[in-house]
Amino acid sequence: MHLVPAGARRTFNIAFDDLLNNIITYAYGGASDRSIDVRVEITRAHLEAALSDDGPSFDPFARPAPDVDLDLDERELGGLGIHLVRSLMDEVSYRRESDKNVVVLRKYLDDDDPTPQAR
Numbered sequence: 283m284h285l286v287p288a289g290a291r292r293t294f295n296i297a298f299d300d301l302l303n304n305i306i307t308y309a310y311g312g313a314s315d316r317s318i319d320v321r322v323e324i325t326r327a328h329l330e331a332a333l334s335d336d337g338p339s340f341d342p343f344a345r346p347a348p349d350v351d352l353d354l355d356e357r358e359l360g361g362l363g364i365h366l367v368r369s370l371m372d373e374v375s376y377r378r379e380s381d382k383n384v385v386v387l388r389k390y391l392d393d394d395d396p397t398p399q400a401r
Contacts, residue, residue, distance in 0.1 A: 286324065286391065287391055287392055288321075288330060289392070290389050290390075290392065291329075292339060292392050293370040293371075293389065294329050294331075294365045294370075294371075294387070294389045296366070296370060297358065297367040297370045297371050297387055297389075298331055298333075298364070298387065300363040300364075300366060301342075301365075301367060301385055301387070302318065302333065302365055303392065304342065304363065304364075305318055305333065305335045305337065306318075308337075309335050309337025309338065309340065309383070310335070310361060311335055314315075316336070316337075317320075317335075317336075318334070318335050319331060319333070319334040319335075319382075320332070321334075325372055325396075326391070326392075327391060328372075328388050328389060328390050328391060329388070329389045329391060330386065330387065330388045330389075331381075331386070331387050332384055332385070332386045332387075333341055333381075333384070333387075334382045334383065334385075335382060335383050336381060336382050336383075336386045337380050337383060339383065340383060341365045341376040341383075342362075342376060342385065343368065343374055343375070343376050344376070345364065365374055367387070368375070371387045371388060371389055372388055372390045373386070373387075373388040374387055375380070
């Protein structure tokens, strides 16, 4: 059984949820007949998920980070979720493979987190 520190689990869930929502909303337009492939790996060192979809080619990490110091009315619309994902994860990557978008999230598990919980 693997122990996943509560803090790592919470931040990972936020990032994972945002990416799933982006795929469903933007890549698939809410269509119910599409699928998302998910591979999750838990080791003593990290928690990793790879999400794969067959939507149009789109690298969510190619866009520059939004300027969060600007007033809300001065900012471009969009990009805050991906900015959050980048901020929460230790590693993120994108590749196009076999006509699919593949996004990988990795969170290193910190042995110093005092609240490990079984997952």
